[in-house]
Structure formats: C-alpha cells, structure tokens
Amino acid sequence: MAFISSGYDPENPMKDRITDIGPRNFEEFYPPVIKDNKGKWLYHEILQSGVLVHVSETGDEVYTVRAGGARLMSVSLVREICDIADKHCGGYVRWTTRNNVEFMVDSKDKVQPLLDDLQSRKFPGGSYKFPVGGTGAGITNIVHTQGWIHCHTPATDASGPVKAVMDEVFEDFRNMRLPAHLRISLACCLNMCGAVHCSDIAILGYHRKPPMIDHEYLDKMCEVPLAIASCPTAAIKPKKVEIGGKTVNSVEVNNSRCMYCGNCYTMCPCLPLQDKEGDGIVLMVGGKVSNRISAPKFSKVAVAFIPNEPPRWPQTAKTIKKIVEAYSADANKYERLGDWAERIGWERFFEKTGLEFTHHLIDDFRDPAYYTWRQTTQFKF
Amino acid sequence: MAKHETPLLDQLESGPWPSFVSDMKQEAESRAKNVNNVEFQIPKDVIEDLMGVLELSYKDGTTHWKHGGIVGVFGYGGGVIGRYCDQPESFPGVAHFHTLRVNQPSGHFYSTEYLRQLCDLWEFRGSGLTNMHGSTGDIIFLGTTTPQLEEIFYEMTHKLDQDLGGSGSNLRTPSDCIGQARCEYACYDTQDLCTHLTQEYQDELHRPAFPYKFKFKFDGCPNCCVASIARADMSFIGTWKDDIRIDQDAVKGYVNGEFKPNGGSHSGRDWGPFDIQKEVIDLCPTKCMRYENGKLEINNRECTRCMHCINVMPRALRPGKQTGCSILVGAKAPILDGAQMSSLLLPFVEVNKENDYQEVKDVIESIWDWWMEEGKNRERLGELMKRQGFQKLLEVTGVDPIPQHVSEPRHNPYIFWKEEEVPGGWERDINEFRKHHKR
Numbered sequence: 012m013a014f015i016s017s018g019y020d021p022e023n024p025m026k027d028r029i030t031d032i033g034p035r036n037f038e039e040f041y042p043p044v045i046k047d048n049k050g051k052w053l054y055h056e057i058l059q060s061g062v063l064v065h066v067s068e069t070g071d072e073v074y075t076v077r078a079g080g081a082r083l084m085s086v087s088l089v090r091e092i093c094d095i096a097d098k099h100c101g102g103y104v105r106w107t108t109r110n111n112v113e114f115m116v117d118s119k120d121k122v123q124p125l126l127d128d129l130q131s132r133k134f135p136g137g138s139y140k141f142p143v144g145g146t147g148a149g150i151t152n153i154v155h156t157q158g159w160i161h162c163h164t165p166a167t168d169a170s171g172p173v174k175a176v177m178d179e180v181f182e183d184f185r186n187m188r189l190p191a192h193l194r195i196s197l198a199c200c201l202n203m204c205g206a207v208h209c210s211d212i213a214i215l216g217y218h219r220k221p222p223m224i225d226h227e228y229l230d231k232m233c234e235v236p237l238a239i240a241s242c243p244t245a246a247i248k249p250k251k252v253e254i255g256g257k258t259v260n261s262v263e264v265n266n267s268r269c270m271y272c273g274n275c276y277t278m279c280p281c282l283p284l285q286d287k288e289g290d291g292i293v294l295m296v297g298g299k300v301s302n303r304i305s306a307p308k309f310s311k312v313a314v315a316f317i318p319n320e321p322p323r324w325p326q327t328a329k330t331i332k333k334i335v336e337a338y339s340a341d342a343n344k345y346e347r348l349g350d351w352a353e354r355i356g357w358e359r360f361f362e363k364t365g366l367e368f369t370h371h372l373i374d375d376f377r378d379p380a381y382y383t384w385r386q387t388t389q390f391k392f
Numbered sequence: 393m394a395k396h397e398t399p400l401l402d403q404l405e406s407g408p409w410p411s412f413v414s415d416m417k418q419e420a421e422s423r424a425k426n427v428n429n430v431e432f433q434i435p436k437d438v439i440e441d442l443m444g445v446l447e448l449s450y451k452d453g454t455t456h457w458k459h460g461g462i463v464g465v466f467g468y469g470g471g472v473i474g475r476y477c478d479q480p481e482s483f484p485g486v487a488h489f490h491t492l493r494v495n496q497p498s499g500h501f502y503s504t505e506y507l508r509q510l511c512d513l514w515e516f517r518g519s520g521l522t523n524m525h526g527s528t529g530d531i532i533f534l535g536t537t538t539p540q541l542e543e544i545f546y547e548m549t550h551k552l553d554q555d556l557g558g559s560g561s562n563l564r565t566p567s568d569c570i571g572q573a574r575c576e577y578a579c580y581d582t583q584d585l586c587t588h589l590t591q592e593y594q595d596e597l598h599r600p601a602f603p604y605k606f607k608f609k610f611d612g613c614p615n616c617c618v619a620s621i622a623r624a625d626m627s628f629i630g631t632w633k634d635d636i637r638i639d640q641d642a643v644k645g646y647v648n649g650e651f652k653p654n655g656g657s658h659s660g661r662d663w664g665p666f667d668i669q670k671e672v673i674d675l676c677p678t679k680c681m682r683y684e685n686g687k688l689e690i691n692n693r694e695c696t697r698c699m700h701c702i703n704v705m706p707r708a709l710r711p712g713k714q715t716g717c718s719i720l721v722g723a724k725a726p727i728l729d730g731a732q733m734s735s736l737l738l739p740f741v742e743v744n745k746e747n748d749y750q751e752v753k754d755v756i757e758s759i760w761d762w763w764m765e766e767g768k769n770r771e772r773l774g775e776l777m778k779r780q781g782f783q784k785l786l787e788v789t790g791v792d793p794i795p796q797h798v799s800e801p802r803h804n805p806y807i808f809w810k811e812e813e814v815p816g817g818w819e820r821d822i823n824e825f826r827k828h829h830k831r
Contacts, residue, residue, distance in 0.1 A: 012431070012432060012433065012435075012436070013431060014433065014539070015431055015433060016543065017542075017543040017544075017546040017547045017550075018546055018547075018550065019542045019543055019545075019546035021542065024466040024467075024542070025466075027550070028466075028467070028549075029549035029550060030467060030468070030549070030555075030598070031555065031594035031595065031598060032549060032553065032554075032555045032594075033495060033555050033587070033590050033591045033594055033597075034495035034496060034497050034498065034554065034555060034587065034590060035497045035506065035552075035553060035554055036497070036587060037497045037498040037499050037501055037573075037583045037587060039497075039503065039506075040497055040499075040501035040502050040503050040506065041501055041573065042501075045501070045573050045574060049572050049573050049574075049581075050572040050578075050581070052572070052574060052575060052576040053576055053707070053710075054576055054655070054706040054707040055575075055576065055655050055706060056651075056652065056655045056656050056706075057655050057656040057657055057659070058656065059659075060660070063655075065574055065575075065576070073574060075574070079409065079410060080410050080524070081409075081410045081411070081412040081415060082523050082524065082525070083412040083415070083416075083521065083522075083523060083534070084412075084415065084521070084522050084523065084524045085415045085416065085418060085419035085422075085520055085521055085522070086419065086511035086514055086515045086520045086521075086522065087415075087418050087419050087422050087520070088415050088418070088419075089507055089510075089511050089522065089524065090507075090508060090511055092504075092507070093504035093507050093508055093511075096504045097504050102503055102504045102505065103501065103502065103503055103504070104502055104504065104507070105499065105500050105501045105502060105570075106500040106502075106524055106525060107500070107570075108500075108529075108567070108569065108617060108618050108619075110524065110525070112524075115574075134405065134410070134411055134414035134415065134418070135405075135414060135417075135418075136405025136406060136411050136413070136414040137405065137406055137407075138405065138406070138407060138408055138409060138410050138411040138414060139408055139409070139410055140410055141410070142408060142409065142410065146657065147654070147655075147656065147657030147658065147659070147660075148654075148657050148658045148660065149660065154527065155527075156527060157523075158455075159446055159449035159450070159454075159455045159456075159457075160442070160446050160534075161457060161475060161489070161491065161534060161535070162455060162457060163455060163457045163458055163459050163460065163475070164455075165455050168446075168449065168450070170412045171404055171450070174404050174407070174409055174410075174411060174412065174413075175404070175407075177409035178407030178408060178409045181407070181408045181409055184409075186660040187656075187657055187658060187659055187660035187661075188660035188661040189660075189661075192657070198725075201725070201726050201727050202725065202727050203725030203726060203727065203731075204526075204527045204528075204725075205527045206527065206619065206622060206623040206725045208622065208725055208726055208731040209619065209621075209622035209731075209733070237769075240769075241770070243728035243729060272727055272728060274727060274728055276459075280458070280459040285454040285455060286453075286454065287452060287453030287454060288453075290453060290454065298622075300616045300619040300620075300621055300622045301614070301615050301616050301699070302614035302615070302616065302621075302697075302698050302699065303614070303615060303698050303699050303700050303703060304675055304677055304698055304700050305677065307616070307621050307622060307733060309731055309733070319453050321400055321449075321450040321451075321453070322400040322401060322403045322404050322450055323403060323404070344658065344663050344671065345654075345671065345675060345700070345704075376730070377729070377730070379730060
C-alpha cells in the first residue's frame with residue numbers, strides 16, 4: 012500500500028489550492044426530459060406502487076420508478092445503480108430526500124424492462140437490492156442517522172432497526188392501502204441529526220442513565236465551565252475530587268435533575284452515559300411536516316421505552332406494526348396518523364393500538380407540559 | 393473466511409428490505425479480490441474491521457466510536473468529522489475512520505459519469521462506503537484516515553470540480569425538494585435558489601463563525617417534502633397570492649371517475665367511488681369551497697393554501713401564477729429545550745432570479761447580524777427568538793407586526809412596553825406624587 016499523492020504538497024498547502032467552489036451545478040445532471048420540461052409540468056399520476064408519470068404542457072412525459080435502498084451504500088452498489096441508469100435511463104439517476112433511488116425514463120415502453128431489471132436483482136442473503144415502491148398512501152423509506160456504525164453518542168443502532176422495521180412493514184412499502192402516507196423516521200439520540208420530531212412514527216434512541224464521571228481525566232480533557240454550561244437542567248456543578256492523594260478539578264452531577272440528553276458528553280468526553288441496560292428506544296407518533304388540511308405538528312411519545320434488542324429489535328418492529336394496523340383499520344381516507352389520534356381522542360388511541368399508558372407519557376418538562384394536560388370535562392370513558 | 397465472525401449482523405441479511413450487511417460484505421469481498429488492482433490508500437480490510445466493531449456493538453449494546461477529533465482540511469472549519477474507534481487494537485483498519493461531507497448537487501440529480509468518479513475516488517482513498525445521503529442532504533463518505541483528507545480534497549476540487557459540505561458551527565449544506573424539475577406544485581425554482589445561496593455563502597459554509605449550526609431548506613410548496621418547517625433555521629416554503637387555477641372540465645373528470653383522486657395514491661384499497669363533497673369540500677380547513685351544479689367554486693380570499701384540494705385533483709387544480717415563498721424561521725430538533733417548529737416571519741417574498749434573489753438575501757443577512765451579535769455559544773436561532781422575543785426578531789428584520797405572525801394573541805397582559813410608547817415616559821417625581829397622595 013504505497014502512498015500515492017494527489018498532487019497536494021503538504022509543505023506548501025496553498026499551492027494551486029482551490030476552495031469555495033461549492034457543489035456541482037444541478038443543471039449538468041438533469042436528464043434531457045427534465046431539462047426540457049422544468050417548470051412546465053401539468054400533473055402526475057401514480058400508475059402502480061413505485062411508478063409515477065409526470066405530464067408536461069409540452070406533451071412530454073417522464074416515468075419515474077422509485078426503489079428503496081439502505082442509506083448506507085457501498086460504491087459497488089452505487090456503480091450497479093449507474094449500470095442500470097446507463098442501460099435504461101440515458102445515464103441519469105436521482106435520489107429522493109428519503110434515501111430512495113429514482114430511475115427516470117421518457118416513454119412508457121421503457122418502464123417494464125426497467126421494473127423487471129430492478130426486481131430481479133437480489134443480494135446473496137436474499138434481500139432485494141432495489142425494491143420498487145414507496146409512493147402514495149403507504150410507507151416509504153425510513154430516514155435515519157448513523158447509529159453504532161459511526162457515531163459517538165447513539166443510544167441505539169440506526170441501520171439495524173431500520174432494516175428490521177422495513178422488513179416488518181415491507182408490504183406497505185409496495186402497497187398503497189393506508190388512509191394517507193405514513194412517514195417513519197429514526198434518530199439514534201435526541202440530538203436528532205435526523206430530526207424525527209415531526210414524523211407519523213418516530214423511532215428515537217434514548218439514554219436513561221446519568222453520565223459517569225471520569226474524574227482523573229476530566230480537567231485535562233475538558234473545559235469544566237463549558238461542561239457545566241452545557242447542561243439544560245443545571246444538574247452539573249464544579250467539584251474538587253481526591254484521586255490518588257491528589258486533588259483535581261472535576262464536576263458533580265445531580266442525578267435527579269438529569270434528563271440524559273448527553274449534551275455534556277458532547278462538550279466533554281469524560282462524561283459518557285451510554286449503557287446496555289440504560290439505552291433503548293422511545294416511540295413517538297402523530298407528527299407531520301405537511302401543511303395539508305391541518306398544520307404541521309410534533310410527534311408525541313406513545314411508548315416510553317423499548318430495550319435495544321439487536322440484531323432485529325423485535326419489540327420495536329412489532330409495536331410499530333401494531334400502530335400501523337390500528338391506524339389503517341380506523342382512520343378516514345386522507346387522515347394522517349396524528350389527525351386520526353386527535354379526532355378519536357388519545358384515550359381511544361391507546362385503546363385501539365393496545366399500547367399501555369404510563370406516567371412517563373405525561374409531560375413534566377417545563378412550561379409546554381401544562382398545555383398538554385387536559386383542561387376540559389370533554390373526555391371519553 | 394471473514395476476518396471477524398458476525399453471527400448477529402448475519403441475521404440482518406434475510407428479509408426483503410435491502411440489507412446493508414449484505415452490501416458491506418459485497419464491498420469487503422470486492423476489496424479483497426481487487427480485480428481492478430486499485431492501490432488502496434487505507435487498509436484493504438477496512439470494511440471487515442468495521443463489521444467487526446459493529447458486531448461488538450450488537451453484542452454489548454453500546455457504540456465503540458470515540459468523541460470526534462479536530463481533523464479537517466487546511467483553511468476550512470467544517471466538512472470533515474473526526475472519528476476514532478475505542479478498540480483500535482482489535483480493529484486497526486478503522487482506528488481512524490473520519491467522515492467527509494460532500495456538498496450534493498441540488499435536487500440530488502446525478503449523471504452516472506459523475507457518480508462513477510466519486511466512487512473511484514472513494515474506493516481508492518477511503519472505505520468505499522457512503523451514505524446516499526446524510527440527514528442534511530450531503531453525500532457522505534464514510535471513513536478514511538487523516539493523511540488522506542487533503543489528498544481527497546485536492547482530487548475533489550481539481551478533478552471533480554466539487555467542494556465539501558458544512559459541519560460544526562457554520563452554515564450547513566442547504567438542501568431542497570425536487571421542485572420545478574419534476575413537480576407541478578413547486579411555486580419557485582428550489583434548485584436554483586438552493587444552489588445560488590450555497591454559492592453566495594461559501595465562506596459561512598466552510599468557516600465556522602456562527603454561535604451554532606444554521607440550516608436553510610427549500611420547499612417548493614406547503615406539502616413540505618424536504619421538511620423545512622421542522623428542520624431548518626430558515627424555511628423557504630413556496631406559496632402563491634392569487635387564485636387557484638381551476639379546469640372545470642377536469643373537475644368533472646374526477647367527479648365522473650375518469651381520473652383517480654390524489655394521483656392514484658390510494659389504489660391499494662377499495663375506498664369506493666370518489667366523492668368530491670366528502671373528500672375535498674368537507675375536508676377544506678377553511679370551508680372556502682363549494683361544488684354546485686357541476687361547478688367548483690373557491691373563495692380564494694379565505695383559502696390558506698393547504699394544498700389538499702390540489703393534491704386530490706392535480707389535473708383540475710393548480711397553484712396560482714403569482715408565486716413566491718413564505719419565510720419561516722427558528723426550527724430545530726429537541727436538544728436542548730425541546731423541539732421547535734419554524735415560525736412565520738414573512739408571508740410572501742418574491743423569489744426573483746433576475747436580481748439574484750436580493751429580497752431573500754436581505755432577510756438572511758439581517759437575521760445573521762442579530763444572531764451573531766446576540767446568540768450564545770450553541771444557541772440556535774429559534775432559541776434566541778424565544779429568549780429575546782419575536783418582537784426583537786421583527787425589529788432586527790424591519791418587519792411590521794401582522795396578525796399572520798401569531799396563531800392567536802398572547803394569553804397574558806405582561807407586555808414589555810417601550811418607554812417611548814407610554815406618554816410622559818417613566819421618569820416621574822415622587823415628591824410631586826406625594827403632594828396628592830399621602831403616605
């Protein structure tokens with residue numbers, strides 16, 4: 012493995028340096044039918060699950076085949092996508108905001124060969140490489156974060172639970188039987204790189220133990236005032252600690268005030284809080300980002316804790332399936348999960364989903380909590 | 393024979409959904425065989441070690457990645473996330489395993505030629521594993537060593553005409569929905585605005601000078617496919633001011649069952665024949681529509697542009713022609729004080745390419761001036777808005793208060809009057825007062 016220089020000269024880093032050029036311009040990457048019809052589209056239709064047609068005022072049509080994919084993707088797989096796009100789509104392809112791959116062709120006769128090609132490709136383990144679906148009133152791909160494969164603060168894995176849940180709800184990826192579309196998202200800690208707080212169903216990794224304190228190294232590795240300031244509940248204060256006969260500057264944590272957010276760990280690596288028994292999954296439901304019919308809304312905690320169960324997170328997957336089935340059976344056409352829960356009332360939501368209501372689900376965090384308590388005699392027995 | 397046994401991960405190969413484990417194995421095998429004689433610049437068995445450390449996490453239920461380190465490319469403060477394994481002896485191939493964020497082209501459109509160039513570079517100088525894409529929208533290159541960072545950056549800028557994305561306390565890589573490229577609802581050109589502002593603010597994107605992260609997201613219509621209202625410090629959401637365009641013949645087409653409602657999105661179940669009264673008129677949140685004598689009428693003045701009727705009957709209804717965007721500000725994820733949604737600041741802003749989007753930039757820069765001056769370390773814009781009040785936001789942006797700014801007026805009379813608003817001011821003479829009011 013000999014080092015091969017790119018041409019960069021470490022002795023002279025500014026030589027020929029190119030910076031601040033930004034991304035490549037999108038116009039280079041439009042397929043011709045997109046370039047010719049941008050801004051001229053009249054309407055669209057989902058011909059079957061995963062297949063859309065958009066019709067332009069010029070009379071042109073573009074057919075899109077949407078395929079699910081893991082967000083973690085090897086260059087071998089990306090090259091295979093390129094091969095497919097070269098063969099069927101004139102060398103162009105795109106991704107959606109939810110990690111689906113979209114193959115576009117400019118006439119209807121090109122759709123079936125493309126579909127056949129995509130459906131025929133499987134991994135040796137048996138899973139589809141490019142399952143077609145993810146459109147309309149169904150469940151599309153789960154947007155998610157890194158998890159155990161690459162992050163330092165996760166309370167759960169990301170790719171594993173996503174694979175397990177998508178296997179569980181796979182038929183709803185390929186079908187459009189639900190009352191409205193249902194968006195599932197996963198964030199492996201409440202930093203929420205994936206910002207799952209407005210999803211129909213949010214899978215959220217959560218810690219449940221206050222940080223451990225690495226007194227011996229804390230003052231050497233961290234800025235004590237920053238660690239203290241990072242705590243949203245003021246649970247951390249400075250403390251002098253005896254270590255091996257020497258007094259060192261460190262901190263103390265008021266465990267009863269800690270809400271396990273991990274913000275202190277972000278500021279100070281000597282305050283780790285990860286733990287096999289402590290960490291697990293919170294399920295939140297009923298959020299949305301669309302302004303359709305009702306305003307966008309936050310997801311609400313419906314299950315306070317499910318333990319991590321690698322490799323296939325069975326309780327998480329089954330609980331989600333249960334919520335999806337209750338929603339599917341009871342909601343009106345066009346009604347999102349959160350709108351359904353509000354219409355029938357949350358007491359009915361817990362009844363119909365069979366989820367247990369526990370004290371953990373009553374908000375006790377600062378001012379917004381009060382607004383979530385029931386201040387009316389209107390409730391259902 | 394694999395380098396590490398992975399009995400737990402192996403259980404994620406079955407089932408229909410694409411298996412990331414199978415994909416990692418295929419890449420590990422491809423590197424081991426190396427049919428194209430690539431001179432790998434990081435360990436050949438990097439993926440096997442990555443699977444080994446992931447298997448260990450599956451066994452003991454916790455991560456094995458350490459806190460990031462300060463790594464990057466010269467002159468930039470973002471774009472590279474340092475990452476080190478906490479079990480380097482067992483998994484030397486991933487002892488250093490840094491991430492690069494590569495600024496994606498707006499709309500996530502690609503030519504295969506360009507994608508193959510990215511793949512070649514990343515196979516040669518990195519792990520060959522990517523995220524397509526990261527949560528913020530970037531192409532993620534997952535895992536390389538420190539000496540490769542400058543080499544990758546040099547090749548990317550010189551051969552691929554491609555720059556890194558944002559990380560840290562700077563402008564994060566802006567992202568957008570598919571917009572007018574392939575969507576009839578888009579009220580402005582999201583790709584063009586996204587790219588234009590990304591280029592305009594390269595310095596803010598690469599060199600952290602902000603209190604914390606700052607995100608732009610561009611949604612072409614109120615359906616919000618890129619979730620800007622939940623995820624961006626500034627959300628640019630397409631809208632229109634004039635009337636929804638109606639094709640009455642097409643409305644009849646839906647009523648007569650010629651066209652599938654909602655573009656065929658509900659065809660997986662028999663919901664019965666389309667009922668325009670039940671499915672459109674009655675679900676309109678403002679009840680501003682009626683269908684009588686075969687004619688659809690919309691009282692556009694009362695319409696709040698929720699998109700429902702347009703979504704249900706895309707062949708018959710289209711957004712108006714006088715389009716632009718609403719600007720909402722302050723969304724963020726829960727950490728620390730709870731999640732925030734963006735709040736409406738400007739109901740309508742022209743999105744005008746001809747003058748390089750000057751109206752939009754004026755708003756952005758007035759907000760940045762305030763936030764950079766007043767924002768505390770790691771305080772998002774939404775948190776500053778909460779701390780100093782919406783009134784302050786109006787003041788710094790020079791926007792007049794209007795009822796559209798609130799969902800309802802305040803519940804308390806604890807108004808912070810300004811002294812100049814109260815006749816005579818606050819300085820009064822207690823002795824003068826006592827002449828008429830005994831102690």
